[in-house]
Amino acid sequence: MSTAYEVNFDGLIGPSHNYGGMSEGNLASARNEGDVSNPREAAIQGLEKMRLLLRAGLKQGVLPPLPRPNFDLLVAAGFSGSDADIIEAAARANPKLLKAAYSASSMWAANAATVSPSADASDGRLHLTTANLSTMLHRSTEHPDTTAALISIFGDTDRFGVHAALPMHADFADEGAANHVRLCAEHGAEGVEVFVYGRDAGESAVGFPARQTKLASESIARAHTLSQSRQVFARQSRAVIDAGAFHNDVVCVGSLDTLFYHELAFEETDATLDAIRKAGEGLFELKTVMVPEADVPIGDAITSYLFNSQLLKWPGEDRLVLLAPLETQETQSTRAFCEKMVEGNGPIGRVQYVDVRQSMRNGGGPACLRLRVVMTDEELDACHQGVLLDEDKIDRLQDIVARTYRDKVVAADLADPAFANECRLAREAILECLGLSELD
């Protein structure tokens, strides 16, 4: 077994970060629709989270924001002329579409792709499948640019397999790593990959949208050449989707041999845990931390985002650290649960709180903001070095943000062609800093 590291690639929050109210079933997105957003503060919060992990001794990467506004979407909707003509006409005719074209939603990198480390793949490569994000219009346009970025970063086809998004049909609805949990003894060892889906292909819609199908998950497991005996497909419960858990990572997080989940997360909890234990035979002993509804009602789990935390092997600490949003500390039931949990002798020994409020107000916590990529030394050497962070690069990105991002954005700003130009210049500077100008 080769040594491997869990590298967190965070999505850098883009200059057009705004509260569009565009995600049905995501309660925070609906609640904050139309509020003033603070893109500069948002990006700094994200970069400070990256700095925190880097200082702890963890490896940290970054994914650049996508080009926004997305002119391809607006042109596809029939708008034409100069950039300014397109924006002005879209603002008059269909402000909602303009909002979708401006969404900075690629910040939630957990939805960029599903990732399988080379230790799990029978072809020995690290696989990434871009998520099609087909359920929400504003997210469905991310995948071509995300695939391009992943190819630029993981271009060595002997070591990496970057797969384009699945077909854009409801039967293949896929939201990436937010519905995927990998469990193992050590990052570099073979593991079990758990795919959580909300519905079967062809199943008729009820309640809030279930954004992941079993067919999508199965297709990814096949493409990633995973071993049949080391994969598990589990159904997310309808109850939590209707309560606002639009992705599994709103009610569950796993790392190494530990699964931390809400009592109501899965449709069939015992069968799911049995299947994980069986798939992990000979690899690891599953440790579980179940949070009972009686201690943390599902409504609190969703507003506090207790589970949308990063569960980390923190250098120098024996037990895992839960990097949770401040909202978890501010919610009485989740704070009390965390205090009790760390006093016990379970696998999670500390909870650290982090301020990502700007993202949280759109339903994106610490775990949404990062894509975990387990990489060996050779894979780290083979990937594009410009996206691997040190503090100097974080400082440089913060300078760009301070110089090019607006402090405040409201819906009316999106109608201003000057804003589109500012967004373009900001992204150009970021790409240059990351050595990714080819994506421009």
Ligand code: SUG
């Ligand atoms: O897809 N919010 C995102 C939040 C994604 C969170 N990711 C994970 N759970 N991994 C979504 O619903 C809101 C955008 C708006 O309304 O402006 C939004 O897209």
